[in-house]
Amino acid sequence: MIGYVALLRAVNVGGTGKLPMTQLVRMSEAEGFKNARTYIASGNVVFESDRPEGEVRYALEKRLRAYTGKDVGVIVRTAAELADTLARNPFSDSPGSRVTALFVDGTLPTDAIDGVTGITNEKVRLGKRELFVLYPDGMARTRLRIPSDRRGTARNMNTVAKLAEIAATLS
Missing domain, CATH: 3.30.70.1280 (SP0830-like domains)
Structure with a gap:
């Protein structure tokens, strides 16, 4: 299984x-x-x-x-894979509530962060099948727009960590 x-x-x-x-x-x-x-x-x-x-x-x-x-x-x-995503978080020194992983189907193209708009102080990093986003001031007022988000779904790293913990208990 x-x-x-x-x-x-x-x-x-x-x-x-x-x-x-x-x-x-x-x-x-x-x-x-x-x-x-x-x-x-x-x-x-x-x-x-x-x-x-x-x-x-x-x-x-x-x-x-x-x-x-x-x-x-x-x-x-x-x-x-979820545990690996957590381990590869490039913003692991930041609070988990301020970092998201934007998960997408398939492999991200190398130009996945091209076309990102509205960046002020946010940081976006390319992963394997996810983008990592740091929102230093939180997500409430961000103007950040990521084209890949139309085909994916984001979870903050606190949620990713909890899901990885639950999934690790499975066989």
């Missing part, structure tokens, strides 16, 4: 995309995923499966489309 973390895009954010986390667990279990658990109400689910990443993503997206009536993006990482 492979430990996975699925990160849903635009779920339970600012009153949009309401999805009870108990429902997300039920959907995961209906797909045969084992030991499904959620973490905070922002579309994070950890589970085990023998299926490859692409099949896991497709299965969840299909169930979410049936439930919500619209496409919901799902980014999937193995437990090991």
Whole structure:
């Protein structure tokens, strides 16, 4: 069995995309995923499966489309990949609440940070399948716009750390 973390895009954010986390667990279990658990109400689910990443993503997206009536993006990482993302955080000296990992499907192109606009004092670094962003003054007033965010989903490093910790308990 492979430990996975699925990160849903635009779920339970600012009153949009309401999805009870108990429902997300039920959907995961209906797909045969084992030991499904959620973490905070922002579309994070950890589970085990023998299926490859692409099949896991497709299965969840299909169930979410049936439930919500619209496409919901799902980014999937193995437990090991999530732990690696945490270890590669280039801003590890900064508070986890001020650093995000913007997860995307596939490999990031080398020009992924080209076209970023609105930078004041934020810092953006290229990862493997994520961009790391430091918001020294927090995210509330940022004008930062990242073209890759249209196909990804961000989690702060506190959340990434907790998800990696939960995922590490899976076989």
